[in-house]
Amino acid sequence: MRIRGAVLESIGAPRPYTRSRPLTVSELDLAEPGPGELLVRIEAAGLCHSDLSVVDGNRVRPVPMLLGHEAAGVVESGDSDLPVGQRVVMTFLPRCGQCAACATDGLTPCAPGSAANSAGTLMNGDIRLSRDGKPVFHHLGVSGFATHAVVDRRSVVPVPADVPATVASLLGCAVLTGGGAVLNVGKPQPGDTVIVVGLGGVGMAAALTALAHDDVRVIGVDQLSDKLDRARALGVHEAYTPDEAADLKATVVIEAAGHPAALETAIALTGAGGRTITVGL
Ligand SMILES: NC(=O)c1ccc[n+]([C@@H]2O[C@H](COP(=O)([O-])OP(=O)(O)OC[C@H]3O[C@@H](n4cnc5c(N)ncnc54)[C@H](O)[C@@H]3O)[C@@H](O)[C@H]2O)c1
Ligand SMILES: [Zn+2]
Ligand SMILES: [Zn+2]
Known part of the structure; x- marks a missing residue:
């Protein structure tokens, strides 16, 4: 499907960014969710300093990348335990539940989750975003500055529908x-x-x-x-x-x-x- 999103084109552009404009809002192609993945319609997203840290090069990531890692939305499709219409929060640290880190106290980041985040892919190593036939990387498995996202089930947490999306999105990183x-x-x-x-x-x-x-x-x-x-x-x-x-x-x-x-x-x-x-x- 066609979506719109805010794509970081290059890292380390000169400030002020209002002039150098390292982010562009453009149309992209979003592939269907694969096994264990969901299509989410984004309702709200927060702006975290760590988004800026990708823009300014403090956290080096592959580009072009669709930014935004703190978001909430509604499940539109996908094969999972979550029904269509379920409100979810997307979290920037997917947990596989099986690696050595996941078997400990929960304070150590999941190894495959961290590796996928660094590579700009979803948990299974795949990329569902593209523009003009070329891949666009995912940001921390979320890429929430967009109309829609395909995310791994292990990157989302369901929340009750009466939690407003603007509040729910903050649960994804700041809270x-x-x-x-x-x-x-x-x-x-x-x-x-x-x-x-x-x-x-x-x-x-x-x-x-x-x-x-x-x-x-x-x-x-x-x-x-x-x-x-x-x-x-x-x-x-x-x-x-x-x-x-x-x-x-x-x-x-x-x-x-x-x-x-x-x-x-x-x-x-x-x-x-x-x-x-x-x-x-
Ligand atoms: N560990 C994680 O997983 C994780 C997750 C989210 C954010 N972060 C990081 O946490 C930090 C905060 O994120 P945010 O989105 O709230 O950032 P923010 O930019 O919205 O807020 C930072 C605040 O710190 C204040 N500040 C700056 N220098 C200061 C100083 N020397 N003394 C006192 N206050 C000072 C600023 O005035 C600002 O109000 C960032 O570095 C971000 O990258 C880490
Ligand atoms: Zn954050
Ligand atoms: Zn793990």
Whole structure:
């Protein structure tokens, strides 16, 4: 079928990207889903800093690539346990369920899933996207900046229909990453203080997840005052610039900015016996 999508044509174009325009919205061909794959009509997609990291070359991927790895949509066809019409979230880390990593605690990325992501293919090594007869690579098994996507069943998680697509899409990366850092690694206990350094989508999700814990103080840190205001509006107990926060200490500190200075801040804010968790790239 014919679809429209945002394709990254080249890596490392000069900034500003509004002028060099490394992404073009174009028509593409999307092949039928293969065994174990689904055709999904995309309803909503989020923009994550890791999309930008492919554009600027921080995360080198093959091009041309249809970007977007945080999306939600509705199953249109495909041979799987999921019915047509089911709302799904697409996740950027498919799990085969059979490799050594998948057999452990769930914190280690699946080996074949990671290999497919690096190669820009679906889990089985296939590519279903093309333009003018030439292959276009998949982004992290999702390629959600498009009208439709063919995805591996192991890249999607069903969600109830009453979860709005705009909310559901964020579960695919920002919430999974920031929330996962709190639930699976930080595990704050009553009386703990959690500091989140970097208040983008990932950091905000970490802060909200920490706030869901009883008797845990949550502090947001960012250089941008509007991010501090938004974090306060979401309910964090305090919000500071890195300079203002310099004398604080916390038991759990999450770096969610993706900059060496932010990691230095996070380590400096970690109290004795506490933990620094870094999810930034
Ligand atoms: N580990 C993973 O699987 C995973 C998943 C998603 C995103 N990421 C990475 O997490 C990071 C955050 O992603 P995002 O989409 O929320 O990014 P974002 O760009 O929306 O937000 C980053 C925030 O960090 C702030 N910041 C930058 N430098 C800072 C500093 N020195 N001190 C304090 N704050 C600072 C920025 O002002 C911004 O508000 C990125 O590096 C992204 O690539 C990793
Ligand atoms: Zn992401
Ligand atoms: Zn695996």
